[in-house]
Amino acid sequence: FAGGVESLDYEVIENYAYREEQAQRSKFWVPYYVMLKWLFSLLIGVGTGLAAIFINLAVENFSGWKYAATFAIIQHSYFVGFFVYIVFNLALVFSSVYIVTNFAPAAAGSGIPEIKGYLNGVDTHGILLFRTLVGKIFGSIGSVGGGLALGKEGPLVHTGACIASLLGQGGSAKYHLSSRWVRIFESDRDRRDLVTCGCAAGVAAAFRAPVGGVLFALEEVTSWWRSHLMWRVFFTSAVVAVVVRSAMNWCKSGKCGHFGSGGFIIWDISGGQEDYSYQELLPMAIIGVIGGLLGALFNQLTLYITKWRRTYLHKKGKRVKFYCSKDNEYNDLATIFFNTQDDAIRNLFSAKTFHEYSAQSLITFLVMFYSLAVVTFGTAVPAGQFVPGIMIGSTYGRLVGMFVVKFYKKLNVEEGTYALLGAASFLGGSMRMTVSLCVIMVEITNNLKLLPLIMLVLLISKAVGDFFNEGLYEVQAQLRGIPLLDSRPKQVMRNMSAKDACKNQKVVSLPRVSRIVDIISVLRSNKHNGFPVVDRGQNGESLVIGLILRSHLLVLLQSKVDFQNSPFPCGPGILNRHNTSDFVKPASSKGKSIDDIHLTEDELGLYLDLAPFLNPSPYIVPEDMSLAKVYNLFRQLGLRHIFVVPRPSHVVGLITRQDLLLEE
């Protein structure tokens, strides 16, 4: 994989330390654990809600100040006002670029592809750090406040995930905030659940759409899902909704400064068109097709631009970023001067406003904004694609609506409704979300009656888009070198066996009791992250006794307490000198490296018995299982290593449903 990307260990490693901890647990452990899980869900909800409020208020207030200042100056001189406006915006955007490039590089972009990768099983370096969280929050305030053609929704999802992950570690390890008693969510597995909650919370906060948040996490982001997790995710979203609602009530009293309404997107079009005739289905289908085409084109263009920018950046350093962000100022200049994007969208969706926009100005706006959105995408600022997508979509949607009004004169057609459908179609054509997008659209417009129409448009735009390329997040993940595993195996895998997939491998394994120097040389000679451990059975035959992870080996080599003089197994009754938390991977994902290990000549000659530390039962598959089946196993259980083994000589037992129906 690309640098900085590494798989996560979702598997429970049932080594001595783990089993001992399990055995030592008091009977209060389970209730405590459950309580803590729910407490954390609550805290994630509150934290994400507060972060969203903070970002929104900051953006709204900056816009307010900007407006007030420009307005005051413009009375005296048109030119100075314009100049101040530009300077204000540039300052905001540059501060965002500065924060991200110098302080939190992982905060650039939307963050959703990375989170998606995380929940699919690959960790990108640094995405869930405290500094990333801070960079994301302040960076998106700068970039959105500075009027770029991007939104704060994607960044909010990332923010939610960061908050969840930091809570799970009991605070940031680096800034010494971590407290011991809450650190029981140490495995990647537990952290995954928290991050899922965080994701849903982010969407719930961004759109004030709690159900949409749950569905987004479910459909778009996670790769594994259990129904009891749904309940917790749902709770988190509900908490976010309540927090945001309270804050907005509080702001109504005017305590929040300029533009104090909080700026949460809610486009209430409930006064609009409630019913539709069958004739209208054709233009609506056309909107779907347009959405699919423009969405697919958007994905493709952003792909090219990002690639081009990457090679260019490589040569010229940071200058390009500044160039791009300056470029985007045209956005505001050319279109809606003092409006925030939320207000612009509110106007586009508005009902009862026939011909408020001329077709010409809409087309101009569409072309300009589309280009700007493409160019802005992938700059070094936190950037969401929801709001630009909604802007683009609602513009051509409104265009179609105007055409329909002209054409079918007698119908009770509302252009605002068409704008909404356009927005849905563009998001569907670009992000390829379905159920979650549909629910989000319904929740932000507060109009259930349009559901079948939104569904229709989404069906079409997604199908059209899928014909051309993959969804935006998949394309972006690929670009960033995040190797996502799709939910279905590829067709070729059906005709391959597991053995075919590892045909050219020379398996590197370790004996149970290894000399330190041998271990070091194995670790140096390759980059593999897991090694089978082989032992001799009672009759001298060789036996695979488990899998040891590179990271665990490095921990053992560094701590040195387990080194022994004799080359023989240490026996089962050894004192356990480690607890599981010693082996926990730091959240920064850059764990120890073999170069950090410094051993004396004497120590190199000692031995290490690996048996207490290995994973005694990794998943195994027979060598002629088809790769498609192996893929399903790997994907659905979220594994990191699978052993391909020869056919067994006999079957010890058969497990069926009956054997798993134990009573507790």
Place this chain on the structure above:
Amino acid sequence: FAGGVESLDYEVIENYAYREEQAQRSKFWVPYYVMLKWLFSLLIGVGTGLAAIFINLAVENFSGWKYAATFAIIQHSYFVGFFVYIVFNLALVFSSVYIVTNFAPAAAGSGIPEIKGYLNGVDTHGILLFRTLVGKIFGSIGSVGGGLALGKEGPLVHTGACIASLLGQGGSAKYHLSSRWVRIFESDRDRRDLVTCGCAAGVAAAFRAPVGGVLFALEEVTSWWRSHLMWRVFFTSAVVAVVVRSAMNWCKSGKCGHFGSGGFIIWDISGGQEDYSYQELLPMAIIGVIGGLLGALFNQLTLYITKWRRTYLHKKGKRVKFYCSKDNEYNDLATIFFNTQDDAIRNLFSAKTFHEYSAQSLITFLVMFYSLAVVTFGTAVPAGQFVPGIMIGSTYGRLVGMFVVKFYKKLNVEEGTYALLGAASFLGGSMRMTVSLCVIMVEITNNLKLLPLIMLVLLISKAVGDFFNEGLYEVQAQLRGIPLLDSRPKQVMRNMSAKDACKNQKVVSLPRVSRIVDIISVLRSNKHNGFPVVDRGQNGESLVIGLILRSHLLVLLQSKVDFQNSPFPCGPGILNRHNTSDFVKPASSKGKSIDDIHLTEDELGLYLDLAPFLNPSPYIVPEDMSLAKVYNLFRQLGLRHIFVVPRPSHVVGLITRQDLLLEE
């Protein structure tokens, strides 16, 4: 397991026949298959929508006739009118009981536990037959039209599942409707996806809640879920919504007879309370607690009653059923004479009607209806628990609302809103649904603003209910002997190994080339459904070469074409005399039995080479893997058999994420 319940085979059996069919597929096969899948989703939607409309119209029309007739007669004689009314209801209920007991026994009850079991991996005999479908439709018309304390929602889910399954087989095999070219959904795996669509369609049709349908299928019913299935399920639900909407438009023109509004539940309370103060949260939480308590009590009482009835039935035969159904007539008599339940609920939810009901009459109604619902539950008629649950819940919800109005005098409180929350709390306390219930409530009331309140109430009622017992469907599934596997392994499994789970087993296996008489004796000597097949390797060591299913062995024994004279393997180049459809299990689930096989003495002496027919790569686990891990494997991949094998002697290869990132 109990009689008539059997596991499903979700695994792909990669035997010769399968591989040959895969190889022979033209390049048009994949597009054809995809097209057919979507076509079927469409048909399922249309079919379920039409079934729902039919049931609703029939029920509404029966109620209408009943009303008209009684009203006409009552002008002359009060007593005769009353008598006619009773006779009318009894006739409907008896016809329902008659249909179910004599024609389609699998149509009794709600059907949701059985469907849930089906999607969890166990097939109950006869639940997806054509006769069950017919029985369900006409049975629920009789029982709901006859005024029993039950609804048509659960039955609609079952109806949708039946339609889906029948479509998947290309019609009912028994009634010779099956056509060859559509029968490509023959594996249990494909049928599972269709049934999931059917489920969602049922809910979507019952409540006109397409998103709720998708979520119901996702949260409550299925045990496996892939995100690309979500898209198809969503499509099906959308189709249902459109079909139902069109039919209702058509009915508005008065072509549908009495009560022609179609009778789909839509309780529009959008005129009601939009906002709430924090003081109101306490009474709302109390509603949640009441819901949890009454719901848990409901589950417990229905459990006892069903148990009691079962033993009683055992002695007295069918009479009990008649008795029970007569008993339920009190429902209508005592409460809402001529109203359908939908109308009663509409009244309870209605806003702006302070003190329309006296507290006393509500309490009386609550007690009576609760008892009736408990008694009716589990009679031999198709019965849904949604509508009774909503009735019960909204009654006590309204009671609390009346109390709140009295107590906090100044607030703008609507009793209808409290009724709605009560309904949500009872359903949450009894069925323990969360996200899906929430969305369904929002969709049927058409009021998004209440979402946080519904969430709060559901959180509390589910938590309270969970404290006492399991959800209604789980309790019922247990009663009916459907062994559902929970999504999490039991705690004890963490300390057990795979070997422990099959400690007392003497594995029954077959040699690769077996004598017919040996096969027969193995099949007769036990009831196992799968057998490991063992062969000798090149050096004479024994090798497990796969798993053969009992059902496949029976097919082979019956067809006889593969019998051979020599006791040696038939070689790889054999002519394949079977295609996969020969091995397809009939949907009736009662496959062949060993007693159906009749062989001559000569044939018994012949041999059969099992190699071409077995599953060459069943999933295997090493014997000391913890049972919790085995459970996860079994549950998440939907398996039927897992081989527990000794530790491997060496590792042939290691598969990691990198090896699965093939380009196509």
